[in-house]
Amino acid sequence: MSNTGRVDFLYLDEPSMIKAGVKDMHACMDVIEECYHLLGNGDYVMGGKNHDSHGVKIVFPKTSPFPNMPLEGPDRRFMAMVAYVGGRFNVAGEKWYGSNTANKQKNLPRSILMVMLNDADTGAPIALMSGNLISGMRTGAVPGVAARYLARKDAKVCGLIGSGPINRSCFMSIVDALPELEEVKIFDVFPEYAEKMAAWILETYPQIKKAYPVDSTEAAVRDADIVNSATSGKNLPYINGDWIKKGALISLPAGIEMDQDFLLRKDIRKIIDNWGMYEAWSEELPYPWHDSIELVGAYYLDWIKEGAMTRDEITNLGEIVNGKVPGRQSDDEIIIFGQGGLPIYDVAWGKQIYDNAVKMGLGIKLNLWEEADMH
Numbered sequence: 001m002s003n004t005g006r007v008d009f010l011y012l013d014e015p016s017m018i019k020a021g022v023k024d025m026h027a028c029m030d031v032i033e034e035c036y037h038l039l040g041n042g043d044y045v046m047g048g049k050n051h052d053s054h055g056v057k058i059v060f061p062k063t064s065p066f067p068n069m070p071l072e073g074p075d076r077r078f079m080a081m082v083a084y085v086g087g088r089f090n091v092a093g094e095k096w097y098g099s100n101t102a103n104k105q106k107n108l109p110r111s112i113l114m115v116m117l118n119d120a121d122t123g124a125p126i127a128l129m130s131g132n133l134i135s136g137m138r139t140g141a142v143p144g145v146a147a148r149y150l151a152r153k154d155a156k157v158c159g160l161i162g163s164g165p166i167n168r169s170c171f172m173s174i175v176d177a178l179p180e181l182e183e184v185k186i187f188d189v190f191p192e193y194a195e196k197m198a199a200w201i202l203e204t205y206p207q208i209k210k211a212y213p214v215d216s217t218e219a220a221v222r223d224a225d226i227v228n229s230a231t232s233g234k235n236l237p238y239i240n241g242d243w244i245k246k247g248a249l250i251s252l253p254a255g256i257e258m259d260q261d262f263l264l265r266k267d268i269r270k271i272i273d274n275w276g277m278y279e280a281w282s283e284e285l286p287y288p289w290h291d292s293i294e295l296v297g298a299y300y301l302d303w304i305k306e307g308a309m310t311r312d313e314i315t316n317l318g319e320i321v322n323g324k325v326p327g328r329q330s331d332d333e334i335i336i337f338g339q340g341g342l343p344i345y346d347v348a349w350g351k352q353i354y355d356n357a358v359k360m361g362l363g364i365k366l367n368l369w370e371e372a373d374m375h
Contacts, residue, residue: 007368012129012357020357022133022349025141025172031352032141033148033321034087035344039274040318043086044344052276053284055081055095055343074101075110075232081343084120085351093117093347095131111135115350125368127354131346134353136169138345142273143228143251144173146337149320149327150271151226151249156182159224161217161239162231162254163188163197170228170253175205178226184211187220189233218243221250230254236294241268246332253339255294260308263299269335270314272297277340296338 012020021027038044047053058078060070070076082094097113104110113131118124147155155178160167163186175181184201188194194213201211214220221227221243228251229237236255241262244250262268272278278297282289287305290298303309317337319325328335357363 005369005371007124007372008365009125009368010127010129010354010357010363011366012127012354012363014130014133016357016362017130017133017353020353020360020362022137022353025137025144025169026176027352028137028141028349029144029148029173029176031349032138032345033145034089035085035342035348036145036318036321038085038087038318038344039316039342040322040324045084046277046280046343047082048280048284050276050280050283052274053280054277054340055079074234076100076102081341081346083343083347085344085348089348089351090120091117091126091347091351092120092123093343093350095135095343095346097131097135115346117347117350117354127350127357127363128366129350129354131350134346134350136165138349139166139253139341140169140171141173141349142253142339142345143170143337144177145321146251146271146317146339147174147177147226147249149317150335150337151178152247152328152331153178154180155225155249156180157224157226158184159220159222159227160184160186160197161188161220161227161229161237163190163193164230164232166253167228167230168197168200170230170251171201174226174228174251175208179207181226182207182209184208185214185220185224186211187214187217188231189235191215224248226251228253229256241265244334246334247330249335249337251337251339252296253341256296258296258299258336260299260303263296263336264303264309266313267334269329269333270300271317271320271335271337272300272314273317273337273339274342275311275314275316277342293340295340296336297340300338 045051062072078098084092099111115129115131117126186194198211226249236257238257289301320327
């Protein structure tokens with residue numbers, strides 16, 4: 001944008017995004033770590049009246065008198081996730097997506113995403129870009145950033161629950177953060193998918209000595225130094241606290257079932273990505289919140305309302321990244337890290353890729369107008 005009133009913006013398709021580094025997990029982790037610095041200092045704004053909303057979602061009705069209206073179905077929704085990110089990013093933006101499990105029958109991914117960046121002062125568009133890889137990488141980067149602060153440095157065994165693309169990107173960050181990792185156990189309700197992921201891990205990461213499928217969630221969790229659960233589907237995975245090894249980090253970027261008695265233990269450390277987002281959900285959705293949100297943080301919302309626990313038992317990761325609260329405090333400490341997905345991740349990682357693309361001369365410059373029609 002220039003001071004002549006002309007507005008141009010950059011369009012970046014997926015091949016351009018890849019050339020600009022969107023699949024660079026280490027760089028993505030560094031950007032997400034920056035996001036936690038900004039979260040911890042309050043230099044961000046998301047939607048909603050508390051400035052911490054996950055986003056606005058359209059869920060279709062089960063029936064409709066209108067013949068063209070889509071109907072409710074598995075993962076069928078539209079969503080806008082908006083944010084301003086401060087610091088060196090200083091940009092506003094949104095991730096916008098539609099999702100429908102039936103897309104697979106059309107040879108399309110379940111979710112189709114776009115990211116828009118805007119000048120934080122004028123609102124003028126800066127970039128419109130393919131968002132699927134931004135979203136997958138930023139989701140995957142979070143467990144690795146957490147591992148930098150919360151996992152045992154000598155962690156050797158990783159348990160994975162689910163072997164879809166999200167857990168694949170999560171593992172990319174975990175193995176980056178934990179260089180002594182050498183064994184990976186994978187459980188999936190479809191064993192052939194777990195076998196494929198094990199083969200990919202062994203081929204991609206020569207430092208991993210063993211990667212193999214296991215036949216239960218319990219087998220994936222027992223004796224693991226770090227566990228990451230990322231599944232989709234009607235049935236949530238269940239983790240029994242008795243299976244968890246002393247000193248383990250349990251990373252939960254997706255829906256989960258766990259026992260209240262275990263999670264309420266005072267020696268179980270409860271870390272969350274951004275508690276303000278859960279408070280926003282508590283205003284936007286009906287209680288009990290775990291029925292609709294399914295994340296471990298929604299359990300905490302329910303139990304705080306019921307008087308079973310208090311807010312001061314929960315720590316934001318940003319407080320740890322900024323040194324306001326200590327991270328791992330002992331080799332035996334069990335840490336549960338709950339994640340819900342923040343739009344600031346998409347905007348910050350999108351801005352980094354946009355900056356890379358500009359330096360590399362990538363993308364297609366589009367004109368919005370030569371001069372705005374003010375009449």
